[in-house]
Amino acid sequence: MSSSLKDVALRAGVSPRTVSNVVNGSAPVAEQTRLRVQEAIDELGYRPNLAARSLRAGRTGIIGLAIPELHSPYFAELAGLLVDEARRRSWTVIIDQTSGDPDAERRLLTGDGGRVMDGLVISPWALEAQDLTATAGTLPVVLLGERSPGGLADRVAVDNVAAADEATTHLLERGRRRVAAIGLQPHLENGTAQQRAAGYRRALRRAGIEPRAAWERPVTALHRSDGARAMAELLDGGGSVIGDGGAVPDAVFAFSDELALGALHTAHARGVRVPEDLAIVGFDDIEDGRFSHPGITTVSPDKQQIAARALQCLADRVYSPRNTLPAHDLTVPHRLIVRGSTGGPGDGGR
Amino acid sequence: MSSSLKDVALRAGVSPRTVSNVVNGSAPVAEQTRLRVQEAIDELGYRPNLAARSLRAGRTGIIGLAIPELHSPYFAELAGLLVDEARRRSWTVIIDQTSGDPDAERRLLTGDGGRVMDGLVISPWALEAQDLTATAGTLPVVLLGERSPGGLADRVAVDNVAAADEATTHLLERGRRRVAAIGLQPHLENGTAQQRAAGYRRALRRAGIEPRAAWERPVTALHRSDGARAMAELLDGGGSVIGDGGAVPDAVFAFSDELALGALHTAHARGVRVPEDLAIVGFDDIEDGRFSHPGITTVSPDKQQIAARALQCLADRVYSPRNTLPAHDLTVPHRLIVRGSTGGPGDGGR
C-alpha cells in the first residue's frame, strides 16, 4: 500500500495541513519545514491520491472524448490534438469508442456507469438532439460535427455546406460535368453527410446541372473499402440511365479522404487514370491523402482550431458556477487543398 | 449539484446501506424495497460518484495507455483495440501522448501528478530499463515493444528479429540483391529499430551479402515524410560508393508501413517503378498500405492479440494481492503479407 499524506506528516513531524500546503503551494510554508516535508515525501515515495482529491474538490480533472472509432485517421488525428490541448489545460482524457452505436453514445451522456468526467467532447454518429436533454445542465457537453444541439450543448464544426460546395465547384471549374458523390448516409439522420450532399447539389445546380440520384452513392461506413465499393458501382454503370450511353462519371466528390482513397484504389485497379479520366476530391486532409499517388485534393478543416475551441467551450462550462452559459455554435475555418487527383495546383485539369 | 446515495436513501425511506445494495447487487434486497429505491434513484437522477467509490476501493478502474503519438496509424489502431478490450474488462482508458519525450514517459511511470491509474500500458520510445525500477512494485506496467524490462514489468511484442529477417528474405527470394533498409534510429537506444536492423543484416549475410552501412538509412521519426526523405537519399546515391557505378538499391525494407509509403511516394515522384525497379516491404500492416498503389507488402503483427495479452497481463497484476508475479515476456505471432509492392502473391517478382 502506498503512503498517505498523513504518513508524510507523521514522519516530518508536522500536521497534514502543512504537507498539503507543501504539495499544492496553497499557502506559504517556512523554508525549513518545507525541506523537512519534501524529504519525507521523497523517502516515502508519496504521491497524492487523486480519488480523494477529486472527491473533495467535486471535480476529477478528467474529460471524456467520444468518437466513433480511433483507427480512422481523421478521428485519430483529432484525438491526438485534443489530448495535447487537454494536457495544456491540465486535463486528462479518457477515450470512448462508440463504434457508431447510438446506445453507447446515449449511455455516455447519461453517465450510466457513474460520474467520472467533468465534461464530454463527443463526435456523434447517430445521436438525436433529444438525447441531449437527458444530460442538460448536468454534464457539460461539446458536440463536434453537424448534429443540431438545439441549444443544449456547444457545437464546433466547419461549414459543411459551403465546404462541399467549394469542393464540387472546384471539379466543375476543372471542366468536369459528370460529377458523382460518394458518402451519403441516408439510413442515418447523420447531419454531416446531409450537409455535404446539400452543398454538392447546390454547386451542381448553380452550374446548371441537375443532380442524378444514381450518382449519389450511399455508404454504410466511411472506410476505404466503402469508397472502393461505391466507386466500383459507379464504374459498373450503377449510375447510368437507359439511353444514357452507359456514361460514367468523370469526377467524384468523396465525403471523406478515406472514401476518396478507396475510390482511387478502385480506379487504379480498373485502369482508370486519375486525374485524366477521373478527378477526385476528398474531405478531412488526412496524411495518407498527402502521400498517395496522386495526392488527394481535399477540404482541410482546421483541426487544431477544432480541438482548441472545443476545449475552450468545455472549460467555460466546467469552471462556470452553474453551467448556465448560452450554447455556443462555432464555425471553424476550412480551405481547399488542390493536389494531383484533380490535376494539381497550377494545372487546368487535364 | 447532483444527488448522493444518502439523498436517495432519505427519499426512499431506507438506509444508505440498502441503496448501495440495490445499486451494486452486493446483497439481496426485498423486492418491494428494491422498487421503492429504484424509483427514488430514477426520480433524483442519481449516479454513483466514482471518485468516492475509488477512494473507498483503492482502485479507480482506470488504466493508462501511453503511446508516442495518436495520429500514427499503427498506434491509433492499437489504441482502438486496447480501448475495446479494456471496455470488455470494465476498465476505462486514459490516453497519454508522450511524443517521444523521455521525460514524459518517466513522469508517467513515477506517477508524478498523483495516482489515478490502476495500471499502465506503455509503448516506450526512449525509456531506459532503469526507469522501471522507480515504479517497481507500485504501478503494474506492461511494455509494448522491444525495450528490455529487466524483469521489472511484463512485455508483449512480436519477434522483431525474426520478422525483419523474413521480410528481407522475401526480397532476396524475389531476386533482389541490392536491398536497403529505412528506419534505423541510432540516436535512440530504441530496441525495436535495433532488432529489425539485426534481422535485416542476418538475412543479408545468410544470402552471402555483406550489409552496406550507407544503405541503412536512419530516420528521426517514423512518418511518411521521413521515409520519403530517406528514399530520396538512397536514389540520389547516398548509398553509392566510389567505383560503385552509383548503383542504387533495387529493394527497400522499411521498418514501418508509414516509412514504406513515404518511400513509395518518392519512387512515384522520381518515376521509379514499383515493384519493377524497386521492391518495397513495410511493417505494421496499417490500412493505408492495403489501399495504396501498389499495395505494400508488410509484416503484420497480430494487433488484436497484442491488445488482449497486454490487458490480460495487467489484469493479473492489478487483481493480484501484492503484485509479486514474475514478469511475463510474451511473443505475439506475426505474418508476412505479400502485396503488389514486391510483385504480389503469385508472382516471381518482376
Added chain:
DNA sequence: CTGAAAGCGCTAACAG
C-alpha cells in the same frame, strides 16, 4: 434482510 457508524485520503474552514 436492513440500520448505524467508521473510515478511505484529501482539503479548507477555523483557530492559534
Added chain:
DNA sequence: CTGTTAGCGCTTTCAG
C-alpha cells in the same frame, strides 16, 4: 506560518 477538525460519497463491518 501551522495544528485541529469536519466532511466530500461511498462501502462495509458489526449489530439487530
